[in-house]
Amino acid sequence: MPTSMRLEPHVIEELVTICNTMLTSLEEARDAAHDLVRTEGFGDCESARQLAAGYARKASGTPESARERIDQFIATLTDLRDAFATGGEAFLDAEFDWARQLRSAEIEL
Known part of the structure; x- marks a missing residue:
């Protein structure tokens, strides 16, 4: 495995743009998840409550709730974007860490 890596400027720009687009979508999902706690309308009996x-x-x-999972994905993707933005030099250092973070944030079905 190489000890250093350098990405071409246009590749860095494209990767950072992709990450920023994904972050925008995740932030919108986080905002929408804020309303998920509003559970009115189930009724007034004990089982409904x-x-x-x-x-x-x-x-x-x-830690397993939707909002917290989305926050975990945002933090991990932000780290990945920042690693790409350095030209890839930090990517190798962060590669296994962000992959571990994503695996730990996976929602068990």
């Missing part, structure tokens, strides 16, 4: 509380937990407030 429990169901609403379960959906709210899946939306935000736990």
Whole structure:
């Protein structure tokens, strides 16, 4: 494995642009996820309140919730973009770290 890598300027620009586009989409998803905790309309019986509380937990407030997962993806993609922006030199250092972060942020189905 090479110890250094240098990307051509046009490749760096394209990769950073792709990352920025993805970050914009993730930030929009994070904003939309903010409303997921609003669980009105399930009804007033106990089982409805429990169901609403379960959906709210899946939306935000736990490490596995939608909002927190999106934040994890944003942080990882930001690190990746920044590594590319250095011309690829930091990419090799960060390569295994960001891959590990993405794997740890995967949602188990």
